[in-house]
Amino acid sequence: MAIRDDVLVVGGGLAGMTAALAAAREGASVRVVTDSESTLQQASGLVDVLGYPTPHDDADDAGNRTPVANPFDAVDALPDDHPYRLVGVDALRGGLSVFDDATGDLYRGGHTERNALVPTVGGTVKPTARYPASVAPGLASDDRTTLLVGFDGDTDVDAPNVAAHLRAAGVPFDVGGVTVEFPGDLDGTDQQTRLAHALDTDEDGVRRRLAERVKRSPKRAGDDVFGEGGDADDGAAVDGFGDVDRVGFPAVLGRARPRQVRDALAERLDAAVFELPPAPPSLPGVRLRYRLRDALREAGVAVTTGNPVVDHDVEPTEGAGGDGAENPAPRITTIYADRNGTKTPYEPDAVVLATGGLVGGGIDSERDAVYEPVFDCPVAHPEDRYDWSDADAFGPHAFARFGVRIDADGRVLGADGAPLYANLTAAGGVVGGYDAAAEKSASGVSLATGYAAGRTAVAAASSSHPTPTDVTADR
Amino acid sequence: MSRDTEVLVLGGGSTGAGVARDLARRGVDVTLVEQGNLTHGTTGRMHGLLHSGGRYAVSDQASASECIEENRVLRDIASHCVEETGGLFAKRPEDDESYFEEKLQGCRECGIPAEVLTGREARELEPYLSEDVDKAISVPDGAIDPFRLVVANAVDAENHGARIETHTEVVDVLVEGGADSSAGASDGDRGDVVGVTVEHHAGSGNRVHGAPGEREDITAEYVVNATGAWAGQIGDMAGVDVAVRPSKGVMTVMNVRQVDTVVNRCRPKGDADIVVPHETTAILGTTDEEVSDPADYPEEGWEVDLVIDQLTELVPILAEARTIRSFWGVRPLYEPPDVGSQDPTDITRDYFLLDHEERDGLRGMSSIVGGKFTTYRMMAEEISDHVCDQLGVRGRCTTAEEALPGSEHPARLDAAMDDFGLRSPIARRSGQRLGSRAEDVLDTSGPNPVVCECEAVTRAEVSDAITQSGSDLNAVRIRTRASMGNCQGGMCCHRMANVLSADYPEATTRGAWDELVDERWKGHRHALWGEQLSQAALNTFLHATTMNRDHDPAGRHPTGGNGSAPGDDAADTGPGAVDVDFAAFDAGAATDGGRPTDEASRGGGADGSRNGGA
Structure with missing residues (x-):
């Protein structure tokens, strides 16, 4: 027998979870069906909204390469078919409020509309709208003297090099970097979760031992720690370290008890402690995924993992309804997910497609075609595959914008510009028309389109009920 | 004088x-x-075939005889560069029977060990060989790392x-x-x-x-x-x-080794007729087109399509397989002025x-x-x-007798590998690359983490290569294979730069990093569909989103190298540095110990309020 819900969300990443939470807020019964684990743990944990609205315009104009301080003000500079322009700034604000409610004290940044600049493991700074609490003391607009710590066995974070790069980027604080061996036999362990577990449980006094290694380290590294013109002092180690107001670590500071780990290190170092947003696999990304899963559970959203959607049924919509449309879009009636080789039917009233982009598998390609594999929604793309990418590694890649088209309500559009199905919306990476990597807009678009798609799905579900209520009225 | x-x-x-x-x-x-x-x-742009001579056994027997002679020498003096894969000349039903016999006869005349296999025997050796292959000649082709x-x-x-x-x-x-x-x-x-x-x-x-x-x-x-x-x-x-009459040819790199034996099509000269297993990959080749400038010629998608489509006739799984990049090489062909061949495939x-x-x-x-x-x-x-x-020098040539550095003590190789605390597949790969130098290179005091997971390259190897070749990460790449696997450097370019930063200033490191990323992208572009397009999108997220390298306030290409032509450091500068108005951005909420106007909140000791607690 088919499983019935008001709204079925296909995909469990940031966009899908946002859509589910937004729909649940409206009182709908919601289910999330996912294939694989989401790509959240591949992401750094930062929630970018918009950093560079015109990233590929004239590179000689430094304005195009300078981050915007207020992402909401910058939305108008985006092209008309950008998802933010389509669903509107209100949907973006709505999505952020869903996110803020769900993440609570795990995240910061909601106190202001301005972007924060966060040091990256690549030694640059990046504009972002929400950042984990563990990252908060490390912001680049904060002028406190900073020491970055790397671990000898960690190839991703080279603290002296990150510090030197940040100095080259002109950050307004003294910053140095040192490399220490993680205590115990754990250095060289390439699993962040193993180091995080040791810190969570304070295995063999690892918190104290790590702090002591850090306090001793500036002496060993001598004058070079803070580069030329820095505040480093070649006197006793503790004197040199005494100038440090905050200490940044690779993102391994606890999985289960991160705040306790940071507090313990901060107390021993007498400095604020923060994490650098990491390259994958990312513990901050994992923490976010767990927190959002908790939020889904609290909101009563059912989650079914490991079941790819393999088929669906469609039926024509009877009659023209009240709006006089001659050919109303058909409806998706049944979704089939594969469960260990069995096709499990779901009969939701509305469907949200949130399967991700090229990375997540929501958009796929062959030598001569780009397509959306679940519902075969049209995906516009140049004919010649050499036009899919730019000759410059960071150029204006067409592939970055591949995805389905949506309207202002998040409905998926057909090739003719009319809704493809009456009850199908889309959110996140599967939506096209924006260059998430260059704009630094990936998470924000997921939140904005997730919010719009979730609410529209509720309205579509309601309108399919025998006694429809006008849910769209308060939109 | x-x-x-x-x-x-x-x-x-x-x-x-x-x-x-x-x-x-x-x-x-x-x-x-x-x-x-x-x-x-050209040397760095070949398919890595160590000829048995079989390819020339009909058309050019003098060359064929030289090949088998040198094939044996290189197995001896360069054992750490050679993989003895063996090779097959596979015949499909439409391929000429008499040519097959000529090939076999030619091999024997040139002293190339050759054995006829039935189609079934050939498929027992190489299971992905097409069902249509009716027979094959087995020869001692090999793979060599140039x-x-x-x-x-x-x-x-x-x-x-x-x-x-x-x-x-x-x-x-x-x-x-x-x-x-x-x-x-x-x-x-x-x-x-x-x-x-x-x-x-x-x-x-x-x-x-x-x-x-x-x-x-x-x-x-x-x-x-x-x-x-x-x-x-x-x-x-x-x-x-x-x-010189330069002639270009494409080589398309697959993500895994669909074959472990060199597979040749048994027919007279033609395009797209060879698959060479090379390290973790298989390389498909090739085309033959005369070009006017060896440094500037078109690299065209039809050539990639051609080698995949043609070789699918020999190894059908290639049609669905993932390619990770393509590269082109230029043959330095020459013929005496009086010959005047029209077709480059006719040039000796x-x-x-x-x-x-x-x-x-x-x-x-x-x-x-x-x-x-x-x-x-x-x-x-x-x-x-x-x-x-x-x-007027009277020295004797010793290059055929004396092993090359790395190949002097083949027996030492396997025995020594367990001593370095490397997991076994990594140890095996390191040992293959370093040969008898492995012991010296891998003997480090601290941890020796893996830098490139696709190719299992450790930090000690990268450091060793930097010692040999300076700040050029592309030179490090060809010595170690780091960044040459499936992800094409997505996960490891910054790690290689990190290793470099131990010996060079940050700006030097950044230039070398940019150049490596650009060089990887150049070949990666030819493989962008299916999984590899997804990989490219992921790499862009890692480099641009996670690290913001595309909008680095410190600029890209501080030394100007664009990777496409090593040496032209002055050419093609990327976006320069920008001044960021840091004060215009969020400095954190006071409760997070950000940049509070209230000094009290930052001076109060470790009370949890300064590190995002509270």
Whole structure:
């Protein structure tokens, strides 16, 4: 027998979870069906909204390469078919409020509309709208003297090099970097979760031992720690370290008890402690995924993992309804997910497609075609595959914008510009028309389109009920 | 008169490095200059086939006999560069039966061990071979790593006193005297070649990004022009005509080894007829198109499609397989002016030693053109004999007997690997790459983490390669294979830069990092569909989103290298640095110990309020 819900969300990443939470807020019964684990743990944990609205315009104009301080003000500079322009700034604000409610004290940044600049493991700074609490003391607009710590066995974070790069980027604080061996036999362990577990449980006094290694380290590294013109002092180690107001670590500071780990290190170092947003696999990304899963559970959203959607049924919509449309879009009636080789039917009233982009598998390609594999929604793309990418590694890649088209309500559009199905919306990476990597807009678009798609799905579900209520009225 | 060196070798490919090694071992003072990395030209852009000679057994039996002879030598002296894969000439029903018999007969006439397999036997060996293949000839083809081989030749030359200068471009050939040097007449005395003017793109010695270029005259008793497809350009500088006919061919790299044996199509010459297992990949080849400029020619998608579609007839799984990049090489073909072949596939693969004194009346220089990678050592020996005749040196060639550095102690290899705390697949791969040097390279005091997961390259290997080649991460790449696997550097380019930063300043590191990313992208673009397009999108997220390298306030390309043409550091600068108004951005909420106006909240000790607690 088919499983019935008001709204079925296909995909469990940031966009899908946002859509589910937004729909649940409206009182709908919601289910999330996912294939694989989401790509959240591949992401750094930062929630970018918009950093560079015109990233590929004239590179000689430094304005195009300078981050915007207020992402909401910058939305108008985006092209008309950008998802933010389509669903509107209100949907973006709505999505952020869903996110803020769900993440609570795990995240910061909601106190202001301005972007924060966060040091990256690549030694640059990046504009972002929400950042984990563990990252908060490390912001680049904060002028406190900073020491970055790397671990000898960690190839991703080279603290002296990150510090030197940040100095080259002109950050307004003294910053140095040192490399220490993680205590115990754990250095060289390439699993962040193993180091995080040791810190969570304070295995063999690892918190104290790590702090002591850090306090001793500036002496060993001598004058070079803070580069030329820095505040480093070649006197006793503790004197040199005494100038440090905050200490940044690779993102391994606890999985289960991160705040306790940071507090313990901060107390021993007498400095604020923060994490650098990491390259994958990312513990901050994992923490976010767990927190959002908790939020889904609290909101009563059912989650079914490991079941790819393999088929669906469609039926024509009877009659023209009240709006006089001659050919109303058909409806998706049944979704089939594969469960260990069995096709499990779901009969939701509305469907949200949130399967991700090229990375997540929501958009796929062959030598001569780009397509959306679940519902075969049209995906516009140049004919010649050499036009899919730019000759410059960071150029204006067409592939970055591949995805389905949506309207202002998040409905998926057909090739003719009319809704493809009456009850199908889309959110996140599967939506096209924006260059998430260059704009630094990936998470924000997921939140904005997730919010719009979730609410529209509720309205579509309601309108399919025998006694429809006008849910769209308060939109 | 006193010259800087006895012999100056132009070109750091297999031929040049082989000549430098040979002469250095004979006690000759040698200097080698190369415009890019070692293997920058054709040598670094081949499919890695160690010929058995089978390919030439019908069309060119002299070459075939040389191939099998040198094949045996290289298995011996370069065992750490060679994988003894074996090879097959597979016949489909539509392929000519009599050609199959000719091939078999030819192999036997040339002393190439050859055995006929039924289709079933061939598929037992290579399960992905097409069901249509009705029979095959088994020959001792192999796979060889050209990078490792050339580096080993250069290291051996250095060990015997040679000077090796990479990223050093010849900008003029110095000629003294000559009756009619400006008239261009074909007869008469054109004088003596006494050396060359070079431009060191990043100073002499190992390359350092950002180091200023400088010019140097290097004088020599004798000059060997071993620049392959560039030999004509060197000839022009010396006023002699060397009519190289460069011909391009594509090689498409697959993500895994669909075959473990070299698979050739058994038919007369043709495009797209070979699959070579190479390290973790399989390389499909190739096409044959004459080009006018060896450094500037179109790399076209139809060539990629052609090799995949054609070779799918031999190995059907290739149709669905993932390719990770494509690259093109230029064959330095040469034929004497009176032959006049129209089709480049008709031009002989034989090599020619052009003594410019004999040929053009220009003393002190010879050019070596044409030829094959597999017979590089034999060519080098003949050139070295010729040079020694000219110089009156009586050294004996030892290159066929003495193992190359890394291959001296093959027995030590397997035994030593467990000692370094490396997980076994990584240890095996490291051992294969380093050969008998493994013990020295991997013996580090601290942790030795893996830098490149796709190719299982550890930090100690990367450090070792940096010691050898300076700040050039592309040179590190060809020595270690780091960044050459499935992700094409997505996960490891920044890690390689991190290793570099231990020895070089940040700006130098950043330039080398940019150049590596750009070089990887150049070949990756030819594989962008399916999983590899998804990989490219992921790489963009890692580099642009996670690290914001595309909008680095410190700028990209601080030294200008664009990766596409090593050495042209001054060309093509990327977006420069920008000044960011940090004060305009969120400095954190006061409760997070951000930049509070209330000093009390930051001075109060470790109360949890300063690190995001509260």
